[in-house]
Amino acid sequence: MARRTPLFDAHRALGARLVEFAGWEMPLSYRGAAEEHRAVRERCGLFDVSHMGEIELRGPAAAAVCQELTVNDVRRLRIGDGQYTVFCNERGGVLDDLIVFHLGPERYLLVVNAANTAADYAWVRAHAGERAEVVDRSAELALLALQGPEAELALRTLTALDLTGLRPFAALEGSVAGVRTLVSRTGYTGEDGFELLVAASDAPPLWEAVLEATRRRDGLPAGLGARDTLRLEAGLPLCGTDMDETTTPLEAGLAWTVKLDKGDFVGRAVLAEQAARGVTRRLVGLELAEPGIPRHGYPVWRDGAAVGTVTSGTRSPTLGTYIGLAYVSADTAVPGTPVAVGIRGRRVPARVVARPFYRRMRREE
């Protein structure tokens, strides 16, 4: 039996089409994924992402445990800061990607993927041993994501928190629509936006209030369908699909998260060696020259030789082009390189392109 978030009844009342994802019964779409995608790109959209896991570390060694388990450098975080990072295994393979928030003195919160929450919790506990208290808070917390260029305008109507001053990946705790919320400037859509972490019991009234503010800006509730095409246009890899234990963060284009000089961490030896030698394959963007959907597992060809494999693909709702992510040999991973994607026995011409496929207009800083 699939698990349900505290907002399940709200989704059903909205007529959501539901889908099982990572053991959860989640909204795939409400009015249509394409329309929801457009709302997020042009105005704003509200997602329930309560299936994501939250693991808290407490104690004097909490920072040290985070530092040993993640590839990024948690010492750079001040209280209230968040950071995108990766858990690797000893072979440098990706176990999960996550955001670490430095909640308070000796307190860190790890927001992890739903499919990996149980394994991550066991991994962190085993590694922490007696050194830090590790708590799986996933069941007691809900997570909403309000995303889009008008997300700040929408959220501003519900809170006195200084949203304009909130930097990317930073978090603020305060009242939103009368509900105690941890608001972070984070998301998975390539747009500006916020994620709202709340007690599960407070999630329904907060959802209603934020949804109303979203609708006042002609925004929409949005499901996992739109979330997937949005993240793909933004070139953001999906853990379990675009990277896993057999791929390293260096291969997945996440070298910017790997701080080899920060001291030892799980996977460092392999990653340092790979960084020194150079990777043999890279995750790149592909754009097809004619209509077709590159799907997970489809082969990539170059001059008649197999050079890689597709991991994700879609028709870009914003650009109207057919795009995908694929691991290809390092010498192929150069923007402009002509390749072909094998689709049902046919070789559809494509070329390697820079990620992201879509980049938002940044507000004036």
Place this chain on the structure above:
Amino acid sequence: MEFPDDLRYTKDHEWLRREGNEGVVGITDFAQDALGDVVFVELPAVGATLAPGQVFGVVESNKTVSDLFAPVSGRVIAVNQVLRDQPEHVNVDPYGAGWMIRLALGRTEEVDALLDAAGYRAHIAREQGK
């Protein structure tokens, strides 16, 4: 959901509209709804000859890839080229702008053997009851 009375249907969720010795084929409202947003439609070349039940193309949503089956025998005399760049017509107007192929019918009596709207509704009800 709409299932016009002037169309014939297959158990694989295609529809056929007979126009004299020709037949226009697409997928039903039920099929497009089950697929979700259609992102790609692959259609045969004009001139291709189809047997009943033969795969004539593919329709893809982000969720899934589905084969398209010829409801009856015939020769493809036109395909909806608009779907190449605007596959969303399949969702928005499955019986109109979302049409897929036009056939010169091989044996018109095959059309009579297809489900009518009531029969198709009953078929869907049975499938959903499973």
